[in-house]
Amino acid sequence: MGYQLDILMYLQSIRNELLTGVFTFFTVCTEVPVITVLTGIIYWCINKKAGQRTLFALCGSLNINAGVKNFVKMPRPIGTKGLESLRIETATGYSFPSGHTQTATTFWTSTMYLFRKSWIYIIGILMILGAGISRLYLGVHWPMDVIVAWGFGIVLSVLFIKLFDYIDDSKNYYILVGLMLIFGICTYFIGGEDLYKMFGLFTGFALGYMVEDTFINFSTESETRRKNIFAKKSSKNEGLGKKILRFIVGIISLLAVYLLLNYVQDNLIVNKAEEIINIIKYLKYTIVVFWGVAGAPALFKLFKLA
Known part of the structure; x- marks a missing residue:
């Protein structure tokens, strides 16, 4: 060195x-x-x-x-x-x-x-x-x-x-499942708390993407813009307002999910073996990312923000 x-x-x-x-x-x-x-x-x-x-x-x-x-x-x-x-x-x-x-x-x-x-x-x-x-x-x-x-x-x-x-063009979700399997095997044999967390991130994204793409399919473009490319300038302001509201709803709901899962985690990991703690943290990060990718967009659709 x-x-x-x-x-x-x-x-x-x-x-x-x-x-x-x-x-x-x-x-x-x-x-x-x-x-x-x-x-x-x-x-x-x-x-x-x-x-x-x-x-x-x-x-x-x-x-x-x-x-x-x-x-x-x-x-x-x-x-x-x-x-x-x-x-x-x-x-x-x-x-x-x-x-x-x-x-x-x-x-x-x-x-x-x-x-x-x-x-x-x-x-x-x-x-x-x-x-x-x-x-x-x-x-x-x-x-x-x-x-x-x-x-x-x-x-x-x-x-x-x-x-x-x-993957997105072909909708070949089997590739995502295959990557989850590969990362899961590596996580099991290599181990380590941070690797379990990162595997949770990937699992949450993969599951969230498949659910969002299949059932939710929100859009980042305003309805007015999608329907009329010659829309007046005011429609862009309306679109900006929706984008700001989407971010507020998304970040607050994501923080709420994270804090709730933190509370649950803190109560579950007491006197637990290291393997159990790693699995609990894996599940926490899976759920958090799943919410960000699919849960929050579902709220956008529910509140007519997307």
Whole structure:
């Protein structure tokens, strides 16, 4: 770890309040609350198809990240003599590859690939680089963790989006079931709490997508726009109002489901074996993502918001 530790020690030597604030911001922007809000805005409000593809890429990429982490079991640099790691509460599990970096890379690569806007490219590249460097600056990952996470995030984003294109066009749900089986087998044999959580994310998305696509089929376009491409400008304002209401309904209902399941989980895992705890957490994340993908859209249809 010689040269890698040298890099971390150099970044530690240039720390100051401003840089620490900047790189903490980049780390925070890759964490669950921010990514949930951003994907919710895309999926519920801006472009349903782009949101589905982004979520599929994230769920698949994070499963692979957690699987590699728990298989390789690389220790973090935290605790290394002379190194002061910051924000260690965000550094859970093993080190290789970096989960924060791969999350940011997957999300922003997917967004850039799907929307192809110059301003999104600028923000995306900045966020991808910032997320990776922030994990080194904070001293919670080795440089190789970040480099590999960048590579995984870029390659897996494109692969999963192309795969989802085929699934969505052909309605071949057996591929989703097959992936669930593969990820489930890997989760069972590799193990680890974070891998069970990520498998729950993928299961929730796969089941939610199939249910939403078959029975709900909400749209991110306003009814007026779908029926009349020459609609007056006021209809766009009405559409924006519906989008804002969809986000409010979606995020509040998702938070309510998450808090309820947290309460249930806290009461179920008392004095339980590790395997049972992992299964409970898997089910929690499955239900949360299922709600975001299918439950919230069902509410949109019920309240005539989609």
